[in-house]
Amino acid sequence: MNYKRKDRNLDEIRPIEAKAGIIKNADGSAMFRIGKTVAYAAVYGPRDLYPKFLQDPLKGVLRCNYNMMPFSGSGERVRPGQSRRSREISMVTEKALLPVVDLNDFPNAVVDVFIELPQTDAGSRCAGICAASIALADAGLSMKGLVSAVSVGNLNGTLVVDLDKEEEDIEGEVADIPIAMVKRTGAITLMQMDGIVEKDQVMKLLEMIKDACGKIHDVQTKALKEKYKGSMDNGDEN
Amino acid sequence: MGELIVNNKDIVVPGEELAQGLDYLPSFGTYREENFIISARLGMVNIDGRTIKITPLTGRYSPKRGDTIIAKVIDVTFSGWRLETNCAYAAMLSVKDATSDFIARGADLTKYFDIGDYLVAKITNVTSQKLIDLTMKGPGLRKLIGGRVIKVNTNKVPRIIGKQGSMISMIKDATNCKIIVGQNGLAWINGDPQNEFIAVSTIKKIEEESHISGLTERVKEYLQEQTKNMNIPKPTTHEEHDDYRGE
Numbered sequence: 001m002n003y004k005r006k007d008r009n010l011d012e013i014r015p016i017e018a019k020a021g022i023i024k025n026a027d028g029s030a031m032f033r034i035g036k037t038v039a040y041a042a043v044y045g046p047r048d049l050y051p052k053f054l055q056d057p058l059k060g061v062l063r064c065n066y067n068m069m070p071f072s073g074s075g076e077r078v079r080p081g082q083s084r085r086s087r088e089i090s091m092v093t094e095k096a097l098l099p100v101v102d103l104n105d106f107p108n109a110v111v112d113v114f115i116e117l118p119q120t121d122a123g124s125r126c127a128g129i130c131a132a133s134i135a136l137a138d139a140g141l142s143m144k145g146l147v148s149a150v151s152v153g154n155l156n157g158t159l160v161v162d163l164d165k166e167e168e169d170i171e172g173e174v175a176d177i178p179i180a181m182v183k184r185t186g187a188i189t190l191m192q193m194d195g196i197v198e199k200d201q202v203m204k205l206l207e208m209i210k211d212a213c214g215k216i217h218d219v220q221t222k223a224l225k226e227k228y229k230g231s232m233d234n235g236d237e238n
Numbered sequence: 239m240g241e242l243i244v245n246n247k248d249i250v251v252p253g254e255e256l257a258q259g260l261d262y263l264p265s266f267g268t269y270r271e272e273n274f275i276i277s278a279r280l281g282m283v284n285i286d287g288r289t290i291k292i293t294p295l296t297g298r299y300s301p302k303r304g305d306t307i308i309a310k311v312i313d314v315t316f317s318g319w320r321l322e323t324n325c326a327y328a329a330m331l332s333v334k335d336a337t338s339d340f341i342a343r344g345a346d347l348t349k350y351f352d353i354g355d356y357l358v359a360k361i362t363n364v365t366s367q368k369l370i371d372l373t374m375k376g377p378g379l380r381k382l383i384g385g386r387v388i389k390v391n392t393n394k395v396p397r398i399i400g401k402q403g404s405m406i407s408m409i410k411d412a413t414n415c416k417i418i419v420g421q422n423g424l425a426w427i428n429g430d431p432q433n434e435f436i437a438v439s440t441i442k443k444i445e446e447e448s449h450i451s452g453l454t455e456r457v458k459e460y461l462q463e464q465t466k467n468m469n470i471p472k473p474t475t476h477e478e479h480d481d482y483r484g485e
Contacts, residue, residue, distance in 0.1 A: 105300065108326075110326075140280060140294050140295070142278045144252065146251060146252060
């Protein structure tokens, strides 16, 4: 019943770090690290979309690709390439980002987001969404805001924020709920659940996540601003 | 009462509140939600009187009517050419807009422009579905022969060209290269290979440091340093002006 963490409080997230513009060939890119989980995101586009039947003449298409590298897990080698799991996560990532990205200016085109995880320790889809959101902003796309994501959970009655792999694997009544949120409006763009959790616990968790998402949002903002440090003055040269 | 939350020239991220109240007006790269004006892009805040807009610092080229661009021929069709424009959409150049020569129906259009050729062309129209029409009729619009084409950040093109083309003329004079910078983020450089190299590295330097003040001075110094050991003949005349400044 009384679960305790060694190095952080129950409502505390792991140490986070973010960087924008790290992949030079991409139109936008970012790295996001939370604890031992590291995600890289690269955005290409808007660009031509083929095959043609995928094109949408009304608005651009967002296409996400989530991929765990073979050596990224804690134990066994992750088989490279698409899997049921990675396709699902690609899909939910897309749905988590789509509400904030404005693609009306790019009919028949596509914006590709590639998320690669060289190292994972739970919370990888959340880290991927955080990185992708920075990368999309870095690619100069029109967005309503940045999406911040983190998981919350129930460990046999103890409510926690940002589970790591060890906690995820605890036996008993355990729930892991990844949530993505737009900080300013508080809109939730992703919420998945597996495990056992009570309704009032979920309500409590939704309160707990606000603070955590705020912290992540600050780091994301800082990463983007860091890229253009020292650019306070001119802008009148043209 | 309206109140600004950020300062002019601040760097902002999407979702950041820029101003409160109805006294300010949202312009490019911003939107209004309830009582706030909010940034929709990563970029620099530009407050001009009551309007607030964002000057983007990153992002791909989005085609605009009147822009002079550098484009590559990717296909020759029945009635014209299809060109790649360094954005998500290809452009069309019809025979009518390409030349004032008489071209018989079904003539071989590759005599004029062949696949792989680079052209300087002007955008005459962009539709809602982003179909781009080009013309070759205008001063300086032509096929590019020789030289090299490099990619630059579209948002930095005004900086590379400079005020009244000052920056680009400085590079041209120092390296004795012909340079054309297209609004779409492609630049063509033609000259002595060594000088071309200096011109390319100077443009890259401008791209990287354009947001830090004192740019012109630094570029001048850099060019002097680079061309110190080279004997570049000073161009005698300035009859050829290849730069196209936007805005």
